[in-house]
Amino acid sequence: MSDSDPPASGVRVPWSEVHPAVREAVGEFLGGSVAEAVTQTSGFSPAAAVRLRTAGGRRAFVKAVGPEPNADSVRIYRSEAEIAAALPASVPAPRLLTSFEIEGWVTLVFEDIDGHHPAMPWRRDELDRVLGAVERMSAALTPAPIAAPPITERYAAAFHGWRDLLTDDTTGLDPWALRHLAALAELESGWAGAAAGDTLVHTDLRADNVLLTADRVYVVDWPWACVGVAWLDRACLLPSVGMQGGPPPHELLPDPDPAVTAVVAALAGYLVRQGRRPDPPGLPTVRAFQRAQGVVAVEWLKRRTGWA
Template sequence: MSVETNPPAAGVRVPWPEVHPLVREAVAEFLGGRVVEADTQPGGFSPAAAVRVRTDGGRRAFVKAVGPEPNPDTPAIYRSELAIAAALPASVPAPRLLTGFEVEGWVALVFEDIEGRHPAQPWRRDELDQVLAAVGEMSAALTPAPIAAPPIAESFGPMLRGWRQLLEEEDTAGLDPWVARHLGALAELESGWAAAAAGDSLVHADLRADNILLTDDRVYVVDWPWACVGAPWFDLVCLLPSIGMQGGPAPHELFADPDPGVTSVVAALTGFFVRHGPLPDPPGLPTVRAFQRAQGVVALDWLKRRTGWA
């Protein structure tokens, strides 16, 4: 299967006029004025509205809103984000939640509007260093976790079993020859990821360039629906394959900790990408599989280096 080089982290967004009218009315009422400007933001995969709005009185906000179509799973993800965003302390480098609500099957979140930009593609070294430093600072600030969140094994246990699923399917057609040779060992290595990733840090667990905003003096991390409690290095390990895929240094150049537990987590992430990348696109998410496949190429190279298996 061909792999697209550096596919965009962008999906199909719902334009503001297509958001449920009761949601638009509630947003306008909360902001205290009629919305006269609505600028859709393309980054991210969810089939939802992501809009920077301005009222006739000049007030600005960032609005996320999703209904039950076209992907019925997305509203539950937004409910999770609403709960997490409402609980995050001010010390977390995330935009402040102003309000959130549900109406007619739609879930809406209204955040402060950040005048920021995503990291450049391909990655610039100065921005990469700024982001890596911020990720380290965030990890330290969120240890121990300042809010209640599910343990990492509970959040991702059903997802991170790609090698074991492939082993059970007994179908190695199209797999990388190295993977096919080591599939049993990869399944065993992957099975230890949850114990390795356990910890007491609040982790974002979905860190990529499209979930990062840069201002002149600060790094903001957005979109927290998958936040959970785990090892302090988990966010960095999750971020590195996308950095390598998007023109930055390879993961092994940025993180060389030889801890076998890290290798187990890298195996689990790689298995997820390799197993899910070839699957059909989920409803309303036509770009996510290409992104997973591209990350899988980088992650697999990292895994081969970390295991040292011939």
């Protein structure tokens, strides 16, 4: 990761700007007035993400989002609340203490984890810890211990990037991708069968969704959880690892299985297509981050296909 790489952060809502009824309800749940509120800057959501301490010393991590500026965030937080409440204790995720909706705001209150995100650029020792935790998590979540949609349903519209680009303006598209666009669209079309499985997968793993403590690796932010193939989370993580100074994806997932190639094609098509779209309301940094991941994913795909 260089100084020019886009950060995994957006525009957070300060605790003081959260709806007063939400702040009051959080204080009541925690049993005391909030004495300290420290905003956490990582992540793209235009919401409050705050580590709180009450006057009595109780701590919690609170996420809260209102209908403005991005109404989709409300739906995403509802999904996260549902998934987080159902996750078994064996999952290395912070426990959801409560969630509620007031005045159009969705609020989630989690246990506060005194941890840190992996260093950027990636350090190999921390990367190995995270990859090991992902492997253990995938094994523990097979078969899926909770009800969640299949990945073919969750990502049916998203993993359509190369096929969308067949009819989009392709100005500025990577020359290799433009030359092979029809073949990439065909390769991508096989992703659903390749990604099917019986593992509960996170599907949005990045460094900003990981917390490290002295002895544990926690995976946070589960709104996109679904059921798919066990190696999917590793595959989803690797484009961001490569663009944030870590090893290239082909070194970390060398499996030559054509199913992996089909999923990599879908990931690359998604990142490239999304990176060409306008910024969503309230998320001014997410497209740059997707574009940077897309560059890494396309290089990975070039290597996997061997196409000149």
